[in-house]
Amino acid sequence: MVKTGTLQEAMLHQARTHELLEQAKSCAYAYADTVFDRRVFPSDEAIRALDVLDEPLPETPGDPAQILTLLHECGSPATVAQTGGRYFGFVNGSSLPAAxxxxxxxxxxxxxxxxxxxxxxxxxxxxxxxxxxxxxxxxxxxxxxxxxxxxxxxxxxxxxxxxxxxxxxxxxxxxxxxxxxxxxxxxxxxxxxxxxxxxxxxxxxxxxxxxxxxxxxxxxxxxxxxxxxxxxxxxxxxxxxxxxxxxxxxxxxxxxxxxxxxxxxxxxxxxxxxxxxxxxxxxxxxxxxxxxxxxxxxxxxxxxxxxxxxxxxxxxxxxxxxxxxxxxxxxxxxxxxxxxxxxxxxxxxxxxxxxxxLKSLGREGVGELVDRLCGHAGRFAGRLREEGFRILNDVVFNQALAACDTPELTKGTLDNIQRSGECWCGGSVWNGEPVIRISVCSWATTPADVERSVSAFVQARGKAASAAENSGS
Ligand SMILES: Cc1ncc(COP(=O)(O)O)c(C=O)c1O
The missing domain is CATH 3.40.640.10 (Type I PLP-dependent aspartate aminotransferase-like (Major domain))
Incomplete structure (x- = not known):
């Protein structure tokens, strides 16, 4: 609740003091500091915590500083870390620092x-x-x-x-x-x-x-x-x-x-x-x-x-x-x-x-970015092949389609990858077969991110295979 003066006076004060922008800046810095290391897909707990947003429309004005705090505390953990280096879902890009x-x-x-x-x-x-x-x-x-x-x-x-x-x-x-x-x-x-x-x-x-x-x-x-x-x-x-x-x-x-x-x-x-x-x-x-x-x-x-x-x-x-x-x-x-x-x-x-x-990358930088994304996709596919996955497409650009030995194992592996928080890929069906879709689309992805993600794939497949064995299928 805004206690003193009119709503407009309060807003003019907020605009002149930069207090809210400063607060937003520190929240954004805190987020940016963790985005390369945190879980790629939010935890179930973080998603459950969004329930707090499900409230009736407030009847009276609220305190913007508290609103921003709520958004950061409850919203930031429930984001998908697609600006980091291990998000390979859909074809979602990250954001370049200059942009x-x-x-x-x-x-x-x-x-x-x-x-x-x-x-x-x-x-x-x-x-x-x-x-x-x-x-x-x-x-x-x-x-x-x-x-x-x-x-x-x-x-x-x-x-x-x-x-x-x-x-x-x-x-x-x-x-x-x-x-x-x-x-x-x-x-x-x-x-x-x-x-x-x-x-x-x-x-x-x-x-x-x-x-x-x-x-x-x-x-x-x-x-x-x-x-x-x-x-x-x-x-x-x-x-x-x-x-x-x-x-x-x-x-x-x-x-x-x-x-x-x-x-x-x-x-x-x-x-x-x-x-x-x-x-x-x-x-x-x-x-x-x-x-x-x-x-x-x-x-x-x-x-x-x-x-x-x-x-x-x-x-x-x-x-x-x-x-x-x-x-x-x-x-x-x-x-x-x-x-x-x-x-x-x-x-x-x-x-x-x-x-x-465009100005920060220049012609050369755009070309290098495209080549890097494609290079990582090729490396990802190559390493997965070495680990016994099947790669179902010719990796000509930034997309790779991976599958395990059986459709059930592919689905179980994908499920475990998505839950792991280590990286995130989407699933689809390609030529009638379930696949794990890998789209390398972030400037931030490094060879280490690819390697860590390959390990996550291997672990996820191992877990899916043991679960299948234990259930007797
Ligand atoms: C080939 C192709 N066409 C169209 C779209 C839709 O683009 P947007 O989601 O930006 O509207 C996509 C999205 O991935 C795509 O890959």
Whole structure:
């Protein structure tokens, strides 16, 4: 309860004294000091302790210092230590020190990235990052970038631009008329397209099920021989980085055929698009420049803090037309107005930390980061093989799929790994078999982290095997 003066007076006092920011800083330091050594997944006890948050909405104002203490004491232990070196779940990146620090500063700025007139600094950083990224990722000159929350949204934007542009070429203005009575488009996807591609198709009125599916090879790559005859009504969706195997579709063949047919190609490159910045992996991206739009996450491989994704579109006008909004009070400028490139109007200035990441790493540093993550994935897989695990994919990027001798043992081992707190991996099913998915995505991972995690795998398997023996199975 705030005891003296009005609520506003109390807040002005808090803002002027920096007391709360100082307190937040010490909590953050305490967290950062332990994140490399603590349990990777919180203990059951830490998760149970979250019950204290489950209270009725307070009727009266509370003391921010106590609120911050509660958040730290109860929230910090229940976080997943994904900024450390032994989190290999999903494809979640850590946060680079320079990017995190820039984010802190920009949190204090609290800028709205909608328009130049709302935030000149954000507009300029978006212009700079668009130029840098088009160069770094070897995209066609003049490609436009929109800064969104992640690849789900970026893919939505790319497919919206493609849908609208294909229909426009057929004389149909989908912005004005919607899809009612529109010429039919065709959607061509890989049999292993990511779940978020189907979500975008559903949101765009193109349907999850009304797709033509291209079969994949044993690594999850689209087989170009399985592409249907393409034409100028086709949206073709390819993938740079299969979420399981890390494999890349053959862009040269897909892009070549799609271009001559007048189709629109979108590449979902959530984590894999960064291969273009690596000297050792860039061949995986050969032919990707033939596409029309690309989606990528900076919060994955680049290790920009959450959330940060980018839509790239070769035809700036097509992206802007798909994202259009106007109103008498919206003042567009002759500079960059970020909302022209994204679905949202108000948006946080996530480009700040993206800019800091790119400036702190430079071209060489981004390439080295990508190579390091991929190198660790290869080392992890190699060591697991030595320890008798099976590795089910060709480790071409940062993903490895491990399995034990039997599906039951794989499941038991994964369960024990996740409980161990030593490292954390997710599970999935690959070609009908349960697997342990390893995604190396943190700048902080060291060879020692890989070795410690391999030991955790071996121990977890031993425990699962003994439990199976004891239960007589
Ligand atoms: C290939 C691929 N596409 C799309 C996504 C979705 O990205 P986001 O969660 O940033 O929206 C992911 C996430 O892992 C992915 O791996």
């Amino acid at each position: 995190l620090a820039a984010k802190w500063l920009s949190d204090v700025w609290d800028q709205n990235a909608a328009l130049f007139v709302i935030s000149p600094v954000t507009a300029r950083l978006e212009t700079v990052c668009e130029k840098w990224l088009v160069d770094l990722l070897n995209l066609p000159a003049g490609t436009a970038a929109g800064f969104v929350s992640g690849t789900s949204t970026a893919t939505l934007c790319g497919l919206a631009a493609g849908r609208n542009e294909l229909l426009k070429r057929m004389g149909w203005d989908v912005n004005a008329k919607g899809l009612f009575g529109a010429p039919e488009l065709r959607v061509v996807v890989s049999a292993q397209a990511h779940a978020t591609v189907f979500k975008a198709l559903a949101l765009l009125g193109l349907g999850r099920e009304r797709v033509e599916t291209v079969p994949v090879d044993g690594q999850g790559r689209m087989m170009p021989g399985g592409l249907p005859a393409l034409d100028d009504r086709c949206l073709v969706i390819a993938q740079a980085g299969n979420v399981h195997s890390g494999a890349f579709d053959p862009f040269e063949e897909i892009g070549g055929r799609a271009r001559s047919a007048g189709s629109w190609v979108h590449i979902d490159g959530a984590f894999g698009l960064w291969a273009a910045a690596s000297r050792t992996r860039k061949a995986l991206m050969d032919g990707s420049g033939l596409a029309d739009s690309w989606s990528v996450d900076a919060h994955k491989t680049l290790n920009v803090p959450y959330d940060c994704g980018i839509i790239f579109c070769r035809d700036r006008g097509a992206l802007v037309a798909a994202m259009q909004a106007s109103g008498s009070y919206i003042h567009f400028s002759d500079k960059r107005d970020g909302m022209l490139y994204t679905p949202e109007m108000s948006r946080r200035a996530r480009v700040v930390e993206l800019w800091a990441a």
